[in-house]
Amino acid sequence: MFIVREIFCLQFGRYKEAKALTDEAIASGILTLPAGGRILTDFTGESYRLIIESPYPTLAAFEMDLSKELNAEIWKKWYEKFKPLIKSSQREILKQIIPAS
Numbered sequence: 001m002f003i004v005r006e007i008f009c010l011q012f013g014r015y016k017e018a019k020a021l022t023d024e025a026i027a028s029g030i031l032t033l034p035a036g037g038r039i040l041t042d043f044t045g046e047s048y049r050l051i052i053e054s055p056y057p058t059l060a061a062f063e064m065d066l067s068k069e070l071n072a073e074i075w076k077k078w079y080e081k082f083k084p085l086i087k088s089s090q091r092e093i094l095k096q097i098i099p100a101s
Contacts, residue, residue, distance in 0.1 A: 001055055001056070001057060001095070001096040001099070002055070002056045002057075002058070002059055002062060002093055002094065002095055002096065003053060003054070003055055003056075003092075003093075003094045003095075003096055004053070004054045004055075004056060004062050004091065004092070004093050004094075005051055005052070005053050005054075005091065005092040005093075005094070006051070006052040006054075006089065006091055007049055007050075007051050007089060007090050007091070007092065008049065008050045008051070008052075008085075008086050008088075008089045009046065009047045009048070009049055009086065009087045009088045009089065010047060010048040010049065010050060010085055010086060010087060011084075011085055011086065011087050012047065012048070014048075014085040015041070015048045015050075017085055018050050018082070018085045018086075019041075019050070021078070021081055021082050021085070022039060022050065024078070025078055025082075026039075028074070030072070030074055030075050030078050031052075031069075031075075031078075032065075032069075033052070033054055034054050034055060034056060034061075034065070035055075036054075036055045037052070037053060037054040037055065038053050039051070039052050039053070040053060047087060055096075059093070062093070
């Protein structure tokens with residue numbers, strides 16, 4: 001099992017806009033989470049963060065979802081609205097070695 005975390009450090013004061021765009025993306029099917037996926041926020045540290053955490057059985061499954069999402073025209077239009085809210089981002093791909101109980 002792999003856990004993929006897409007971590008977006010938001011511009012100061014832009015959390016509400018980012019949350020609204022995330023809600024819009026989920027409601028319209030632009031952003032889909034695999035079973036067990038979740039969206040987190042963190043109000044500590046360097047800046048506000050929006051974290052999309054998704055479990056995948058294989059890296060190939062992640063790559064397939066990513067390719068499908070990034071190539072969709074509706075996603076590209078949504079992402080153009082989301083990008084100005086972001087200060088920086090990173091992706092973590094973690095391998096789960098002990099299952100959750």
